[in-house]
Every structure is written in structure tokens, then in C-alpha cells.
Amino acid sequence: MSAKPDGNKGTDPDQGRKVLDNAPGAVWFRAGKTSRPRPQLSHERITATAVELLDRDGVRKLSMRRLAERLGAHATSLYWHVATKDDVLDLALDAVFAELDLPERHSASWQEDIEAFMTGLRSVLLRHPWAGALANSRPLMGPNALRCSEFAYTALTTGGFEGVHLSSAAATITHFVIGSASSEAVWQQRSDEVATRSAVDAHIRAHIDEYPTLAGHFPLLEEDDWDSHFHRGMRLLLAGLASPDAQERS
Amino acid sequence: MSAKPDGNKGTDPDQGRKVLDNAPGAVWFRAGKTSRPRPQLSHERITATAVELLDRDGVRKLSMRRLAERLGAHATSLYWHVATKDDVLDLALDAVFAELDLPERHSASWQEDIEAFMTGLRSVLLRHPWAGALANSRPLMGPNALRCSEFAYTALTTGGFEGVHLSSAAATITHFVIGSASSEAVWQQRSDEVATRSAVDAHIRAHIDEYPTLAGHFPLLEEDDWDSHFHRGMRLLLAGLASPDAQERS
DNA sequence: CTCGTTCTCCTACAGTGTTGGATTGCATCC
């Protein structure tokens, strides 16, 4: 029938299912009357598979067709559960925020809470290197992202922040974590490709007269001190939060 | 010959140029023997036009064909000057950094320099709303971006920062500016589309039991206080930079 | 004039997001 060399993969899941269901003895595999073989696609499965593919191949290689193929379905079937590809990305991004498990009850010091929030958020963003850049290009309004924000807001509230100062402090914290995580992710996947680091170093040192200060301090990023790099920035932020200016003046 | 309805636009720039060049009296338009009518495409023109299109239609609508059409050329001609579309984006992004004009000589107080750097960078990023998100998804290694970094580095150096603390402070500053600018850009272009803000408010207030603190403080972003929002975060950062912890401890 | 260089164009390919309608599977009611 279909002359197209459609089947790249030898496994056609649909046909396979049909044959199995109608074969003699297949009753035992059907697991009872009430089990419908149909609902293979669901919000959860789509989200989970999208995260899996994003982790493996990055955000540019994620297409509806690949996602559908991985799910054993066809691309257009996704559009029954999802309005557009952006929806998939939103779902996947929010699923990342779901991985950040925050303590039910806040600890004694709000600084510790904020620190736990920042390091935790950073680690889940590094676990999914595509997430950081994505979080900067769309509003974070998923339920899990809101839950994370709520945690930071309450922690800062017990720290004495109110009104506009509260939201400014929370935003500043989030921007730092997302920015540092995404830049770390970018640099690490670039250094995987080729010896980019040495090329960058050479380029900067070639124009050492234009960027004298930069040239002297840049190779520091070569060492794998991303962790301490992040912690220094975090302490800087916490020091700013501790200063009286942050809460008093307009 | 070509049955294809190829010519969507009535203006075929190539034919038009040919006719003009060979028409009688066209000498006056040719501006002398040495001027070649050929070099219409150049690095600078490509970059400038890309920025223009990005400003107008956003990053998703920028395609090589549209860019080429705007330049009066064909898409594949771009690939002589540019290896890939990412190159175009890199060039455009660096052109944005070029718009940030920094004082030749640093002012008396390094805090003022840093403040000027942050507000200036923010304003150019807001002038090109696509730039913020883009800056988070690729390394900033263009000459103009490096020049900006150099400025911040030297300012922080006179502020007493050295070695790892210097780069950490600079990175923290940059992450904040880029993050806040891109989130502002995202929210402003979303609020243009539909009445998203009220929808978001309603959604949060609907789950007010899950996000009690958030629900009370979120509508603050409805007011157009993005400027003061940014300035509060900036003061918070500057307070952190002023704290002794930032430079002393490891 | 020919040659080589530089730049632009044509053709083409594989792949993209997304739409409208046809088709299947299932539950329910007559």
C-alpha cells in the first residue's frame, strides 16, 4: 500500500499492537476488559518524554515528530492534547521546577531557606541544561514554578521584606540563579564540542591591548570552579539582602 | 519558462539593477568606474538589517530568506558572508552591545561606573527586546560584548576586587541585568498580545490557598514600576558589593 | 582574450509546525 519508505524503524508499534490483540491467546496480554490499549498519549507522558529528549539532544533537536515517534504515535496526534509546541516547552520547563523539592516547613533562619532555594534551583537547572535559557524567554507561570516562588516569597517575608521590596528581592535572586545556571550550561556544552576554551583564550590574549583587565582574569573560568563561582555570587547577594538598605529605603 | 509563481513581490531587485546599469544615462548613477554595483551584501549591512528585523518581528520570525529579501538578495547569498544562521544572531547580538556607549575615562567612584554600566546595558537590552533571552543562550564573546565586560572589570578592580572575586562579582552583575531585562521584555510583549496580566492574576488568585504570599504581592507587577523594580535590585547588588564579605573570604 | 577570484544565484533536500478531514476504538442507549 504505502510505497513510501516510511518505516525507518523496524518497529511499527501500531501494527504490532493490532496483531497482538487479535492473535489467539492474546487475552492474557490484554490485562482484562477494562484496560483500553488506546490511551497511550497523555499530558504526563508527553511532558516526561519531552524532558527526556530535551536532556539528551537539546532544545533545537526537539521536534513534534521526534517527540511523537518516541511516544509511538504520530506528530499530529499530539495536537489533541497540546495546542502548540510552546505548550510542550512550557510543560517540560515546569516539570523541571517540579524536581526541586523544598522543605515542607521552613527552617529557623530565612537565610538558610534562601540558600537552600538557590542551590536547589541551580542543581535542577544544571541537571537539565536547556532549562535555564528557556526560562529566560517565557514567563514562569506553571504550577510548580509558582510553588517555588511561593517558597522564596515566604522565606523573604520572614526575613522582613514587604511589598515592592519583597518582589524585587525575589526577582533578583531568581535572575541570578537562572542566569548563572544557564551560562554555566552554555559554556559546558560548548567546551564539549571542540576546544573552544583555548580558542577563546587565544582570541582574548590576541587583543590583550583592548581588554587588558579581562585578559588577566579570564582563564579563571577554565578551572572547574563553577561551584565556588556560584557560591561567591550567592554570598554577595545574601550580603546585599542583609544590608538595611534593601528593606528600608524606597 | 518558470511556471512557478515565484515572484510574490513585484520588485525583482536584480533585474532592476541590471536594467538601470545598462540604460542610457546610467553612468551618472554608477558613480565612477571604480564603484562596483556588486558588493551590496556585507557584514555590516547584514548585521544592521538583522537587528532591524529582529526589532520589528522578533527572533522567531527571522529567517534567512526574509533577511535576504530585505537586503535585496537571495537567501543562499548570505552564506558567502556567514557560515550559519547562528552567526547572524551572534553578530546582531554583539551589535546591540555596541550601542552601549561607556565613558572613555572612568569616573571618580567605581560604584557610579557600575551603576552606569548596569543602567546602560539594561536600556540597550530593552531597546532590543529579543536580545536578553538570546544573550542567555550563547556565550558573549563578540568584540563589543568583551569591551563592555572590560569596562565592568576595570571598574570593579578599582573597587578592590581581585582574582576570583572579581569575575564572580562581574558575572553576578551581568546575570542580574540580563535576567531582569529579558523578563521585563517577555512580560511586556505578552501583555501586548492579550489581557494576559488579568488572566494570570485570576489564575493565581484562584489558587490563593496554594500561593498565599505570592497572591498578595503579585499584582504589584501590574503597575509600570519596572524601573524602580530594577533600581531596587541594583541597590541590593551594590550593597552586597560594598559588604566586606564580597572581597575577603574565599 | 583568457584566467582566476569573488560574489550571487538556482536547484534541491530533508525537515519543521500546524491544519482539516477521515478513521478508528470504545461506551452507551435503543
Place this chain on the structure above:
DNA sequence: GGATGCAATCCAACACTGTAGGAGAACGAG
């Protein structure tokens, strides 16, 4: 049982994308 209705999937197609290979035009040099 058969018919109806709904939910979910599939099929075919469209306009469009980034990009490769090579042909072709304009130019300067020999």
C-alpha cells in the same frame, strides 16, 4: 444485537525553514 456519539489517533497536505552543491556573472590581472 445494532446505532449513536464521543474521544483519540491517523493521513495528507501546506507553507516554510536552514543549508549544500554547483552553475553563472562580474571583475581585475596576466
